[in-house]
Amino acid sequence: MKRPGPLLTLLAGLLLALFMLTLNVTSGTKTASSSYSEKSPSPSVPQSSAPASTPTPTPTKAPATKPPAPNADYAGRTDDDTASVAVSVRDGKAVAYFCDGRYKEAWLRGRVNNNGSMKLTAPNGAVLDGTIDQGRKIRGTVKDEGRHYAFTAAKAVKPSGLWRATAKVRGAKIDAGWVVLPNGRQTGIVTRDGKPASAPRIDPETGAVTVDGQQLTARPVTPDPPSASGSRS
Numbered sequence: 023m024k025r026p027g028p029l030l031t032l033l034a035g036l037l038l039a040l041f042m043l044t045l046n047v048t049s050g051t052k053t054a055s056s057s058y059s060e061k062s063p064s065p066s067v068p069q070s071s072a073p074a075s076t077p078t079p080t081p082t083k084a085p086a087t088k089p090p091a092p093n094a095d096y097a098g099r100t101d102d103d104t105a106s107v108a109v110s111v112r113d114g115k116a117v118a119y120f121c122d123g124r125y126k127e128a129w130l131r132g133r134v135n136n137n138g139s140m141k142l143t144a145p146n147g148a149v150l151d152g153t154i155d156q157g158r159k160i161r162g163t164v165k166d167e168g169r170h171y172a173f174t175a176a177k178a179v180k181p182s183g184l185w186r187a188t189a190k191v192r193g194a195k196i197d198a199g200w201v202v203l204p205n206g207r208q209t210g211i212v213t214r215d216g217k218p219a220s221a222p223r224i225d226p227e228t229g230a231v232t233v234d235g236q237q238l239t240a241r242p243v244t245p246d247p248p249s250a251s252g253s254r255s
Contacts, residue, residue, distance in 0.1 A: 088136040090114045095183035095242075096160045097203050098175030106201035106209035107173045108184035108243075109142075109152070109160055115245035118142050118150050119184050119199045120164045120171070123209040125218045127199065128166055131245065178204055180242065181226030185210075187233070187240040196233055200240060202226055 090113070097108040105122040116134050121127035128148035134140045138154030140162075152162025152175075160175045185200040198221050200210035210221030212233055224231040229240040 090136055091134045091138050091154050092157055094157065095178045095180075096154075096175035097178040097182050097184070097201055098159070098173055099203070100164070100171040100173045102171065105164075105171060105173075106203065107150075107164060107171075107175050108178070108201040109150075109175055110184050110242070110244050111154070112245045116140050116142055117184070117243055117245045119186075119201060119243070120148065120150065120166065121199060121201065121209055121211045123211065123220055125211070126166065127211045127213075127218060128164070129199070130164075176204065178202075182206075184243040185224060185229060185240040186243045187224075187229075187231060187238045189233075189236075189238050191234050191236045191238075194234075196238070198231070198233065198238075198240065199243075200224055 091111055093112050095108070095110050097106070099106055105120060105126065107118065107120050109116055109118040111134055114134050114136075116132060118130040119127070120130065128144040128146055130142035130144040130148060130150045132140055132142035132150075134154070140150070140152050140154075142150040142152075146166075148164060148166040150162060150164045152160045152173075154160050158177055160173075162173060164171045164173060182202045182204045185202060187196070187198045189196045194214045195216075196212060196214060198210060198212035200208055200221060202208050202224075206226070208223055208226075210224070211218045212221040213219075214234075222231055222233065224240045229242075231238050231240050
C-alpha cells in the first residue's frame, strides 16, 4: 500500500496558493476603492452670492460764482490821445464819461458783470464796451458817431476820476463834466443850454470851478443819478 504523502503535500500547496490569491484580490479591490475615493473631488457647496452694493452718488458741487466787480474809479486816454474816458463802478453798476475837451462828449451808463465786462450806453447812441482787468484797469472801446476809440483807463484815486457840476447860471442850464487823470491832466466840457464848449479847470481838491463868473462846485460822479450842485440866477 502506497503512502499518500506527496499527494497531500501537493494539495496543501494548492490550497495555500488559492488562499493567497483570494487574499490579494480582496486587498487590491479595497486599495483601488480607497484610491478612487481619495481622488474623487468632494462635491462643492454652492456659495451664496452677496448682493451687489449700490455705489454712493458723488455729490455735485455747484459752480463757483465770481464776486461782483469791486467798487472803484478809473481814468485814462484813448489810444490815439484825442479824448479822455473815466468810469465809476459801484455795486455792479457803472457810469462813464467820454469827452475830447472841445465839443464831443457822452455820458454812458449800464451794468457790470461779475467777470468785469460791461456794455454802457448813452442817450446819444454812444456805446462803451470794456472789461476790468484784475481790478487795475479797464480796457475797451467807445463807439461814438460811427467811430471806434480804443482806450485804457487805469485805477484812479481821488482827486483823479470823474467829476460833474450841474446848475443854472444867469438863466442858462449848465451841465459840465471832467476827467481828471492821475497825472493831474484835465479834460472837460461845459454845456450851456445844449451847446458844448471847453470847460475851465476845477480845483481837484475841493471841486471848485468858476463858470461864466459864477462859482460852482463839481463833485465826484457815481452810478446813482447826479444831483445838481446848486443854481445861480
